[in-house]
Amino acid sequence: MTAVLLVVAALAGAGGALHVQGLLPAGVPSPSTPFDYHDYAKALRHVRANGDVDFASMGRERKTLDAFIDSLASFSPHNRPDVFPTPEDALAYWLNTYNALVLQQVVDGYPYLETVQQPWLGRFFWGRSWPVGGERLTLWALEHRVLRREFADPRIHLALFQAARGGARLDGSHFQPEFLDSQLNEAGRRFVGDRRNVRLERDTVYLASLFEERREDFLAALPEGRGGNVLQFVWAFLPDTCEERPGCDTRSDLDRACGPRLDKCRIAFMARDWTLPDAAARAARP
Structure with a gap:
């Protein structure tokens, strides 16, 4: 009996690992329409100019968001490379x-x-899976x-919305292949320009602690590689x-404080603010 329980536990553990890593297959329904971002763009109308999200309104009008996510089951760069022929098409899709x-x-x-930390042990990010182009x-x-392994661009870390005030913020526009480079640069400026x-x-x-957590990815993008700062x-x-943000820190400020090689400053990493970027004022729970 003990041996059987050990085998069951091992299989459950293996299945759990496959689930978290997205290695389980999913059905691919036949699409009724070509792939596009029209419904997702409608859902993003609930994002405020400051990056907060009106989750209440988005929930009341969630059909467009759900429709876009339903379409992901039929299309991805992995199962339909013909629909996403360029690296920009693929990266925009995954973001x-x-x-x-x-x-x-x-x-x-x-x-x-x-807060997304409410589900135990970070379960928000690994507990649920979705069918995406034949994969769960x-x-x-x-x-x-997908993103870290297939795209050597650390700007993705500054563009991934994780529903936290101390993280990447949405700007109300979806990523578009033809404008992706400028959009990623803007995401970087938005992230770095936030004093959090x-x-x-x-x-x-x-x-932000993100720069410590993904340090190797950021350094790999520098001309000096991992020997950089x-x-x-x-x-x-x-x-x-x-001019646009009075009181902000500038490149010149950093140069003066840290020297031309940016090696004279001490770096301290700040804990992330995991507060939900909710546009609504929420009463304290009893």
Whole structure:
């Protein structure tokens, strides 16, 4: 009996690992229409200019978000490369897919979900899977097995919406292949320009913990490679002036504080603000 239980536990563990990594197959329904982002673009109308999301309104009008996510079961760059012929097509698809799935999961839990850390052990990102182009993918699999493995672009970390104020924020527009490079740069500027993510105080630079968690990815994108300094990546997205955001930190500020090689500053990593970016003022729960 003990041996049988051990075998069952081992199989359950193996199945769980396949689930988290998105290695289980899914059916591929025949599409009724060509793939497009029209419904997802409609859902993003509930994103405010400051990046907060009106989750209540999105939930009341969730048909468009659900319709887009339903379409993912039939199309992905893995099973339909003809629909996504360029790297930009593929990357835009995966970024939009990840962000849409996060939105749907928050809407499903709203208003009781107050933070994506509420489900135990980070289950928000690995507990649920969706059929995507013949695969059952979790958010964990999308980030680590697809995006990080297939695209050597650390800007994706600054574009993945994880429903936290101290993270990438939505801007109300979906990623489009023809504008993807400029959109990723804008996502970088938006992230670095938020003082919850980057803040300079004398000779100390306070950085979001994301820069520590994904340090190797950021360094790999620098000309110096892993021998570089993550502040070089931050510097690239700081503004030259503060005309649009009075009181912000600029490239010149970082140069003066840290020296031309950006090696004289101390780096301190800040804990992430996991507060849900909810546009509604929510009363405290009893």
